[in-house]
Amino acid sequence: TQLLEQSPQFLSIQEGENLTVYCNSSSVFSSLQWYRQEPGEGPVLLVTVVTGGEVKKLKRLTFQFGDARKDSSLHITAAQPGDTGLYLCAGSLSNDYKLSFGAGTTVTVRA
Amino acid sequence: DSGVTQTPKHLITATGQRVTLRCSPRSGDLSVYWYQQSLDQGLQFLIQYYNGEERAKGNILERFSAQQFPDLHSELNLSSLELGDSALYFCASSATSGRSNEQFFGPGTRLTVL
Numbered sequence: 325t326q327l328l329e330q331s332p333q334f335l336s337i338q339e340g341e342n343l344t345v346y347c348n349s350s351s352v353f354s355s356l357q358w359y360r361q362e363p364g365e366g367p368v369l370l371v372t373v374v375t376g377g378e379v380k381k382l383k384r385l386t387f388q389f390g391d392a393r394k395d396s397s398l399h400i401t402a403a404q405p406g407d408t409g410l411y412l413c414a415g416s417l418s419n420d421y422k423l424s425f426g427a428g429t430t431v432t433v434r435a
Numbered sequence: 436d437s438g439v440t441q442t443p444k445h446l447i448t449a450t451g452q453r454v455t456l457r458c459s460p461r462s463g464d465l466s467v468y469w470y471q472q473s474l475d476q477g478l479q480f481l482i483q484y485y486n487g488e489e490r491a492k493g494n495i496l497e498r499f500s501a502q503q504f505p506d507l508h509s510e511l512n513l514s515s516l517e518l519g520d521s522a523l524y525f526c527a528s529s530a531t532s533g534r535s536n537e538q539f540f541g542p543g544t545r546l547t548v549l
Contacts (some may be wrong), residue, residue, distance in 0.1 A: 422468070
């Protein structure tokens, strides 16, 4: 059983549409990261959130950390083909040094 | 470019063999993490070293071992290889092992066991 559940598993949309990816858990995290991974390459860190209710924006990407620090969402506005990739959420539990990763959401943006 | 380097990029070997994967962390980072990524398991944490000392262990098999050297580079040793060990192996580094735990990943080593 994954500590972090991501949904949906796959998402295929047309260029210009919006999308949201969810990351949920029953556990409380001291921090949560979002990564994007291209095939055959290492995950690239997009953002870190540490405070419940925190919202961070990175150009067309908006990240939100739930008030209870158990869930997070990634929203992409006006998606572009360059946004295609595997999006992974990862969290650290309190007093735990390791990152636990969700299974990922594969996003495909069609031109 | 994350600043984390891994060698080799690809490794093809036979069952029963032993291989060593190498990682150099970002300049100044003291923590090194190893992960295994396979199609059916996703990214799985293996082990963490902080400034030369083992800090945390995850789902690492007894056939696997790692170490971090005084210059902070790390090696992951995989022995008695099995077909199921074929996967992408990633190294990540972070400045500390603290709360925010931002990790920066290397490009990975693709291991194929035939």
